[in-house]
Amino acid sequence: MVDTGLPIRVVLAKLGLDGHDRGLKVVARMLRDAGMEVVYLGLRQTTDNIVAAVEQEDADVVGISMHNAGHLTLGPLIVKALGEAGLAVPVVIGGIVPDADLPELEAAGVAAVLGPGASVEEVVTTVRSAAGRDGST
Amino acid sequence: MEAPEPGAGSSAVAELAGASRSGDRRATARLLSLVERGGDPADEVASATQAHVGEAHVVGITGAPGSGKSTITNSLTTLLAEAGRRPAVLAVDPSSPLTGGAILGDRVRMSGASEAGVFIRSMATRGHAGGLALAVPGAVRVLDAAGFDPVVVETVGVGQVEVDVTAAADTTVVVVAPGWGDAVQANKAGLLEVADLFVVNKADRPGATDARRNLDLMLDLSTAITRPGTGRPSITMTTATEGDGIGELAAAVAGHLDLLCEGGELGQRREKRRIAEVRAHLEHLLAGAADEALTTEGLQPVQASESPMMAARRLARKLLG
Numbered sequence: 102m103v104d105t106g107l108p109i110r111v112v113l114a115k116l117g118l119d120g121h122d123r124g125l126k127v128v129a130r131m132l133r134d135a136g137m138e139v140v141y142l143g144l145r146q147t148t149d150n151i152v153a154a155v156e157q158e159d160a161d162v163v164g165i166s167m168h169n170a171g172h173l174t175l176g177p178l179i180v181k182a183l184g185e186a187g188l189a190v191p192v193v194i195g196g197i198v199p200d201a202d203l204p205e206l207e208a209a210g211v212a213a214v215l216g217p218g219a220s221v222e223e224v225v226t227t228v229r230s231a232a233g234r235d236g237s238t
Numbered sequence: 239m240e241a242p243e244p245g246a247g248s249s250a251v252a253e254l255a256g257a258s259r260s261g262d263r264r265a266t267a268r269l270l271s272l273v274e275r276g277g278d279p280a281d282e283v284a285s286a287t288q289a290h291v292g293e294a295h296v297v298g299i300t301g302a303p304g305s306g307k308s309t310i311t312n313s314l315t316t317l318l319a320e321a322g323r324r325p326a327v328l329a330v331d332p333s334s335p336l337t338g339g340a341i342l343g344d345r346v347r348m349s350g351a352s353e354a355g356v357f358i359r360s361m362a363t364r365g366h367a368g369g370l371a372l373a374v375p376g377a378v379r380v381l382d383a384a385g386f387d388p389v390v391v392e393t394v395g396v397g398q399v400e401v402d403v404t405a406a407a408d409t410t411v412v413v414v415a416p417g418w419g420d421a422v423q424a425n426k427a428g429l430l431e432v433a434d435l436f437v438v439n440k441a442d443r444p445g446a447t448d449a450r451r452n453l454d455l456m457l458d459l460s461t462a463i464t465r466p467g468t469g470r471p472s473i474t475m476t477t478a479t480e481g482d483g484i485g486e487l488a489a490a491v492a493g494h495l496d497l498l499c500e501g502g503e504l505g506q507r508r509e510k511r512r513i514a515e516v517r518a519h520l521e522h523l524l525a526g527a528a529d530e531a532l533t534t535e536g537l538q539p540v541q542a543s544e545s546p547m548m549a550a551r552r553l554a555r556k557l558l559g
Contacts, residue, residue: 133337143343157357159267159268
């Protein structure tokens with residue numbers, strides 16, 4: 102294998118007390134099967150933990166899954182925490198997010214939002230494009 | 239700090255190495271990515287860090303899937319960080335042979351260490367067999383040069399013969415869990431032969447004392463598996479989820495380093511490691527050349543009159559001149 106570059110590295114986590122991690126596991130598998138390296142943090146992560154992981158893992162994208170309506174609080178919080186750490190890493194939110202909340206998340210700097218109906222292709226394309234690596238793994 | 243792109247030149251890499259040494263974790267992370275990338279950027283990182291390596295105690299932690307390697311790594315490095323040390327972890331998980339993707343899940347069990355300030359980097363094997371990634375020794379040097387000590391290398395979950403870790407670590411810890419096998423398993427060749435220290439984890443579960451007894455029996459029967467210079471491997475009982483036995487393990491790990499230093503074995507092991515690393519890279523290059531040769535030979539590299547072995551010899555002659 103020729104070392105032409107690195108696979109896209111994605112940190113996946115759930116932030117706070119939301120315990121619904123099936124979706125996150127499914128997305129991890131989708132991204133793995135698309136040739137990406139998924140650093141899986143799992144449940145009940147703190148912003149500090151996520152920021153440390155993004156920094157140490159030299160991640161290209163961070164994906165946060167939210168199913169408990171915390172996205173308007175926690176989405177901007179993680180974007181802010183990453184910014185304060187000097188990490189310009191795009192945040193993709195997956196989970197249950199009403200359309201009405203999308204503009205507010207976008208304004209807060211969230212790169213993209215993936216809902217429950219998102220196809221494999223949509224998930225992979227969104228993450229690639231957030232990483233600025235359209236058309237690659 | 240701006241990350242240099244590959245080929246950005248050695249001055250940018252030297253700048254990153256300087257920042258990494260003064261504690262900039264992002265710079266350390268970038269250097270690790272360059273090492274993983276391989277080729278010229280990795281060479282530049284090697285040159286920029288080589289003056290500052292050799293200080294860290296490199297501890298390998300290996301064992302079967304589910305034996306508790308990540309949890310032990312978490313408890314051990316948390317304990318060391320709280321005692322004022324600066325541990326770092328390289329946690330290796332397998333890449334998919336089909337897509338090259340990977341799910342690196344070791345951090346799931348390492349929240350405690352992360353909160354205690356331990357630097358943790360997940361690495362995919364990227365096609366390398368043997369329990370580690372090809373880039374591990376280079377990555378260990380980056381962490382060593384950044385002032386981390388010890389550097390703990392956690393392998394993928396291994397079976398019986400993936401013993402690469404011994405070629406990457408000063409001290410190899412082999413973790414087993416109750417029910418891992420009987421005395422016959424213990425007497426088979428492979429993983430158990432390379433241990434400097436044993437851990438029986440999940441010691442609160444039934445069968446833990448049996449596991450210990452089987453290991454002891456194996457050690458009693460063998461003179462060959464005592465690795466040079468450091469005597470009979472000790473066995474530590476742990477319940478890593480509770481932190482039980484982790485203090486003893488930390489003492490055993492430190493004690494092993496003392497033995498290595500006293501006997502002059504440390505230098506010898508490190509010399510062997512350099513050779514093993516050269517060999518691993520050489521194999522990688524030769525494997526690449528073999529793939530290329532097979533591709534250029536088209537779909538029928540084996541001619542009708544040849545056995546596969548004969549075809550391989552013919553191609554090897556061609557490759558090696």
